[in-house]
Amino acid sequence: MTVDAPAADAPVAAVGSADASAEPRVRVLGVRHHGPGSARAVRAALEEWCPTVVLVEGPADADPLTVFVGREGMEPPVALLAATTDAPRRAAWWPFATFSPEWQALRWAAEHGVPARFIDLPAGVVLAREPGAGAPDGQAPDGDASGGESGDPGAGVGVDQDDAADADEAGGVGGPDASDVRADPVAALAHAAGYDDPERWWEDVVEQRSGDAAPFDVVADAMAALREAFGQEGAGAGTRGVAGDAPADDHERHEARREAYMRQQVRAALREGHERVAVVCGAWHAPALRGRLPAAAPDARLLTGLPKRKVLLTWAPWTASRLSLRSGYGAGIESPGWYEHLFTCDDDVVARWLVRVAGVLRERDLPVSSAHVIEATRLATVLAAVRGRPLAGLAEVTEATRAVLCEGDDALLAHVTADLVVGERLGTVPDDVPTVPLEADLRATARRLRLPFEAAPRTLELDLRKANDLARSQLLHRLALLGVAWGTPDVARTRSTGTFRETWSLHWRPELTVALVEASTWGVTVPAAAAACVVAGAAGADLPAITRLVEHTLVADLPDALDALLPALDERAARDVDVTHVLHAVPPLVRAHRYTDVRGTRVEALARVADALVVRACAALPGAVTGLDDDAARALRTDLDAAHDAVRLRDDADVGALWTAALRGVAGRTDVSGVLSGRATRLLLDAQELTPEAAATRLSRALSRGTPARTTAAWAEGFLDGGGLLIAGDRRLLTVLDDWVATLREDDFTDVLPLLRRTFGGLPVGERRALADAVAHLGAGRARAVEDDLDLDPELVSAPLATVLRLLGAPS
Template identity: 25%
Template sequence: MGAVFVGVRHHSPACARLVAATIEEQQPAYVLVEGPADFNERIDELLLGHELPVALFSYSDQHASWSPFCDYSPEWVAIIEARRCGAEVRFIDLPAWHEAFRDVSNRYADAELRYTEVVDRLCVEFSVDNVDVLWDHLFECETDPVGMAEYFDLLRGTADADEGDSAREEYMARWVRAAVADAGDRPVVVITGGFHTAALKAKLDGGTEWPEVPERERGASYLVPYSHARLDAFTGYQSGMPSPGYYQQVWENGAQRAADWLVESVATRLRERQQPVSTADLIAAHTQAGALARLRGHENLARTDVLDGLTSALISEDLTQPPPWTRRGTLQPGAHPALAEMLGALRGDKVGRLHPGTPAPPLVNAVQELLRTHGLDQEGKVALDLTDAEALGRSRILHRLRVLRIPGFTRTSGPTEGAQPRLDEQWTLRPVEERLAALIEAAENGATLEEAAGAVLERRSRHAQLEELAGILFDAVLCGISTLSGRVKQSLNEGVKDTGDLAALGKVLSGVLGLWRHDRLFGTRRDPLLGSVIDVGTARVLWLVEGLHGGPAPADPNRLKAMAAARDAVLHAKSALSLDVVDVTGVATRVSNDVQAPPDLRGAALGLAWALGSKPDVRKVRTIEALGDWLAGLFAVAREEVLASPDLVGVLDELVSAMDEDEFLVALPALRLAFSYFPPRERETIAATVLAHRGVEGSTRNVTRLTVDPVAVAEAMAIEKRVDALLVKGGLA
């Protein structure tokens, strides 16, 4: 009988129905399906009784990919119908880890981008916006669609296969030839993406031996739960079809009832969000959709007929962006709320579940046992005292899960990079549907939780920028992964020596200092390599700062953080430094007196010298230009010293009070940044000093608890000044 080819568009109800009808009619010996051939020995796992959607997740050393199935996937229907009629089922495509899939994360991503020219031509011919609308127009809204094979032949006739496609098609053709030879006088049904069908038909001559399945050195394949949200093209998935929730309704109930469901779902979602939707609106939407369907020659309502009808009935103002169904892509910020609810309804909310007997990778069982043993498999809040060895162990488990991005484990407080240490952590635990899928997918990194988290951090560190390495090191320490931290420390040490990026250097130095200072909590034990990073980093900060020149510029919080880190290195890690305090003070004094240095660095340098014991002459503050930026630098580095100096606070009060409205408006952004370095209690201390300087008695709380935005106050003052000037000009003052 030979081969009967059915080219399909992935995740298409029309194609799924065609596949079912073809298998029922042909009663084949074999049904060959585009899918990973290395899973053939385990194909029964697909039939355990899962709730779809699910996906076949495959990984190796270099690559990971998914082969998703939903109820209306032609590939899934082919497997179900083949078993029903007693046919042998085989996946015939190369394994997902093969070089042919080097740039493919989803096996069933259509090749439409490669035949854009002919699709564009067809869209113009049929007056539709894009390939999704074209497909609906030709096939999904028809009760008995025709011409599907010709459609795919036309598309492939204008496109050239790349190396990956050629390798895949040659491999699939070998399966087809072998199955045809083995089937004798019974047919073989071949289900592949329509892009490949014409090429396979042309490759029926050749050897008939069953092809070997390529083997991989490392990696595995497992079924994972999937969801409509992950399938949706409007959220970024490059599938054959968008709007999985809608097409689920088309598959189960037909196009007309799916249209009714969509209108009802959008109305319900909008009403739940307190958006007004009347019965008249819904009648208008139905009427508009029906009129559009007739105008467009649709036998049944198409998806865009309904969406355009809803848009016309529910949205009266101009849209800030085109409706997303007129193009493939995600909804942009600022979109009309009705559009967002339409997409939410289209997407659906179905989440797949695996049968309890589905094989899982070792990591899944290892994590579930860890969670059970350490009491982390419950819902609620968890408080951890990190000075307790058992609590520290639980913390490391949670941090490893965080690094792997396993959902359901959220840290709400705890130690942070470069900050004063917290000796406790707070976590919120909650069960989530997506956790199992995330654990299975994380298994590509290792069989144990520590191994998997270490592999993720190792991968992050390979191409990380200098400032990212400090965060990776901090994560490694929180996870208790010491094997990685040595390599990252060495990379940090090498990067610090050569960097000219003061902001990145400040972030690194601050983070490493936190680990050095709090070695008992983090277990770093005054690590010599960390000490080397601190020594080299501090010297590099001072060298870069002394070479920076330029006119007034806005204060840069990142480089001020570097100056604060240099201060902390001298004060708290002196034993690690080759520099003497005198040397550091000398650099700070020179920069503070350098009129060519940026104002914020001059202020920070003065603060550094002050923090190291060299008290400044507060009278010189009166000569400072760009006062707000200079203060930002001073306060960032010498906040405590400023609080203890009423003389300086008094001088600053006089300088700010002497500003006219225009000068104050210009200085306001920098002044706001400067005083943001003081927490509320310390602002009250400054307020008390100011009141004492002025000889005024009063509540500092009332002074510091302004309920209006300071910018609004300044703007009001400016308006009042203009009004006063107009009154004077008009002789009305």
């Protein structure tokens, strides 16, 4: 893995052509990304050789950011973030953990005052590739998305899926083919060594090495053999495609360009006069960078004319869980927490790990003693010996944890995996790291409001009567308008605790940094950006959408945006003739008006608009309910319920009287779907605009024998939905319903049974139980009444009774 010094007048293509006995000027350290053994070996090699420059695989245009590696406040896991300035949603991540060999190389350089550079293709070139171009298995170029689900702001281009020692998943036992080797060369080596699990092979051979010499030469030789066997020769791979022997697909061309660019950077370092050049790269690329480098001209031609986009580059906090394979990051590992333990722990690795496991279980009030830890340590060691492994690995430790500490309980083992094996620690970056002004404003505001950025979800209870809590609420609402979902409101808990309280679930994820970059196009501060985003979103929005925007704008305290929205709201309300749009628009306006007492915002115009919409809804409702089938009626019933709750919340006598009259009109009609007429009757009963006796009479009339069974079932569905306790507590209503069900003909009962099951199945369990108890008591009471009404003569019934008893086999 050495390159000899060139003569002073030698052309660039002749780098490495000097006398083989001379001191090597270049050492290539082929590593596995996020490997503690590789990180330890790289650190030791750098301490021994003391290079004058350190070249690290990574985007070359991120070189200015290397100065922050040694700064106070830079704590991994962190990631280099590159986002295109014209479309920030297209972004790439290069994550680093404490145990990443590249990170240790950068830290060593920072601690010793040695320049460090990234030598891979610039991020602007990587992001200029078309999504999915040439990537295997239909994935994005250079790997999977950055850990985000489809549609997340962070979903974009990942990095370095195919680097040498990225053991993503095991190769097949039956032997790898060319595509398998390119995707996971470690699996091919593991298969050759007789392992069916590449993770276990790499851990045995590399990660658990402590004082031994680093296996860089051996690994590089193995990679060279793989590349030669599968048609991608070591140092010559980068020249293919220049003439004749072109790479087979776009992905191979991209890999060839990457290695050509790396060689160019090595040549540049040598031309600058550096005596000792250390190169830290994925082991797959090591054969292309060691030994005598090929001529520079073919590499230059291969790199000519590459498309490039303008990008923003910065450091961003990352999480341990995003380093795991299941996050979707291509160069991930299954157990970042375990690997960090391997890197930071020098002795008694298994025992110290199991002590930490015991601590996690004790936090859950489980009785784990020192004897448990000792026994689990012994079991893990014995398992490793039985399996012929040099030391106990994660598999043995996990089995010992399950058997001894968790007593076979996989649920407890899942807690250990989440807390320790994977983990949720969030890295930090210094405040002076260059970023967009919007993110800087958010971080300053969050620091002032004492809102920490945490990777683990937590619940935040806010009392809006307190100034700091009110400011927190406004910040989270503004971020939600910008699409930066740091907090998710718990609507159910918020409504149950009144208008003075809000409940949020906070969870900071790395891809939210990309969302901030994207949102920065609206402004440089959170309030200004949110206001601009709202105003732009109102253009072309329909009435329900603009009313929701008004509601969110009020709770976010964006008065300038509200002033721009109100004229648009008036205009939409005057033109919209769709009654469903009108009904949709009423609740957000009324809820927004309700916030005046708590937040002190100016909403005088909202009450006027909301009242006008209720008047229009009342006028349009008779025509809107005509001719609807039951399915359409169910959809309208949801809007009717929401508007009814809003009118009651509005608590205006004139508006309430008008709404009640409209409901009475719907409830009294026989030419509309029973779902709506039954629902209107129920709403009137709940509002005490209809007596229980009158409601029972209407129910009895709707369920009379002259009405088709499906029609009566629809009426019952509308009346009973969400009100099991009402029926259970009113004997008259229950009797009417019970008589109707009892007198149904068999065909009619079969016809309406699905509707009844849907109606009663939607009730909460407690209400269903109360309703069942009420029906049981009703049946028992009727049986006693029938028995009391019977007047039998004992002498007349004695003979038939004796005959029946004899037939049943009873003694005479």
